[in-house]
Amino acid sequence: MSIKDIIGNANSKKIMLSNVRDKKHGTAYIMLGEETIGKNFAARQFIKAFNCLNPAADSDCCDVCVNCKLIDKTLGELDEQGFQVNPHPDLCYVNTEKAQLTKEVVQEAIENLNTYKAIQLRKKAVIIQDADRMNESAANSILKVLEEPHKDVIIILIVNNIDSQMHTIVSRCRRIELQRASIAEIEKATGRIKPLWTGLEVKEAASFSDGKIGDSLRYIEVKQQFKDAAAIFSAVSGRKDNVETIFDAIKRVEELHREEKEKEKKLKKKGIARLFLLDIIKILSYIYRDYMLEKLGVKSVLRSRYGISSADVRDYTPVKISAILKIIERSCRDVEGNANVSVLFTNLLFQIRKEGLS
Ligand SMILES: [Zn+2]
Structure with a gap:
């Protein structure tokens, strides 16, 4: 190189x-x-x-x-x-x-x-x-x-x-x-560096990366988190209005965050837990971005990943989705500011729910 x-x-x-x-x-x-x-x-x-x-x-x-x-x-x-x-x-x-x-x-x-x-x-x-x-x-x-x-x-x-x-x-x-690269550039580089990944994995990794090669290359590691994020998402999605499931989702995030903290201690590597929270939030934003694409009639790469039915998207207008994306973006800054995990996700999920129901 x-x-x-x-x-x-x-x-x-x-x-x-x-x-x-x-x-x-x-x-x-x-x-x-x-x-x-x-x-x-x-x-x-x-x-x-x-x-x-x-x-x-x-x-x-x-x-x-x-x-x-x-x-x-x-x-x-x-x-x-x-x-x-x-x-x-x-x-x-x-x-x-x-x-x-x-x-x-x-x-x-x-x-x-x-x-x-x-x-x-x-x-x-x-x-x-x-x-x-x-x-x-x-x-x-x-x-x-x-x-x-x-x-x-x-x-x-x-x-x-x-x-x-x-x-x-x-x-x-x-x-x-150094600035972010284009998704196409990241896709090309990822394919070259990870020759054993499937074409679909390379595509998904590039899309996940947002132009940062390091994020693209750790995509396989964070794949599991897509499932976690989708589960958390299902608590606030569609017309479900079950407060209990939202609290369950928050508990789940706290649990996973604790596990990442343990890993951080064991590996003596700072920042793993924080990165995990950012990943979960980032994946939430992807889900809504995919909603937007669906609304605009574009079939997205990541969509099949969440098992979300088209019926769930019906109630979301583009305006509503962009309001939710703004809420999610703000919570990324709260992670950087070291907000308490439980408070952060309670705020985030209830705000999304409120926007979704409006
Ligand atoms: Zn030389």
């Missing part, structure tokens, strides 16, 4: 390649973009291009020389918790299982890289995963390094939200921003 394999994002790829060509390239970069959009992958290809022994005419990496292979092995093979399993003195991947990335973790990585001459690579590199989670003292120690850059060390901060960074850091980094 190389920079050209980054999906979509033609402009950002151009910026990366021109930095690789430029003798006065930056030494610090912010790789910015939404979760699961492919920032780590892009950062790795970027570092490969800086170090490739046999680059293409446009400066992209060859993917097969010893340096390209070393970087893929060292920065690409991570354990379940997202930690480096193949350390190398020229390359450092900084991650933490804690809620905050502390100064000690960041400093250790940077000191090592700054002290020694590169053993094999031309440009040593440090990737700081989840730079959004740096606490103030960690950010300050990064800032110190950025103020006295080392020309043979490249630092890449992986950032979901630019507002999480101090402006003094932002102003010292070059910014590479």
Whole structure:
């Protein structure tokens, strides 16, 4: 894989390649973009291009020389918790299982890289995963390094939200921003990366991804959640007016959320439970989006998945559906704001029900 394999994002790829060509390239970069959009992958290809022994005419990496292979092995093979399993003195991947990335973790990585001459690579590199989670003292120690850059060390901060960074850091980094790709581009890439998936699975995955490759690739994992979401949905759908079933659905979400929390503890991996809630809500929004498509006379890919009869759609006008979609969208923000699960879903389902009955 190389920079050209980054999906979509033609402009950002151009910026990366021109930095690789430029003798006065930056030494610090912010790789910015939404979760699961492919920032780590892009950062790795970027570092490969800086170090490739046999680059293409446009400066992209060859993917097969010893340096390209070393970087893929060292920065690409991570354990379940997202930690480096193949350390190398020229390359450092900084991650933490804690809620905050502390100064000690960041400093250790940077000191090592700054002290020694590169053993094999031309440009040593440090990737700081989840730079959004740096606490103030960690950010300050990064800032110190950025103020006295080392020309043979490249630092890449992986950032979901630019507002999480101090402006003094932002102003010292070059910014590479990744945008969502088109569904067609995602479908093509997913088919290539997952050759064993059926055509239908690839199509569904791309549709689920909303343009984020990471979401497309974990589609098979979340398939079960479609069933859960459909069950939750059935509590508020159609002309059913049974408050009991809504409370049962909320209980079910709480139960599943608890299971995800357990998994989070066991794997020492933050964010699994939150991602689960977002998935459920996202799938709910798909169901209503499919309703809309049905109303417009378009047969959707996902529709067959829920076992929802056309009779259920009859009472929903496009206006009603778009009102419900807005309610669902708002609840995504509540998940980000760490609202209580029970309160969040009680609000969400009763609001949907109210809109549905109106
Ligand atoms: Zn190479």
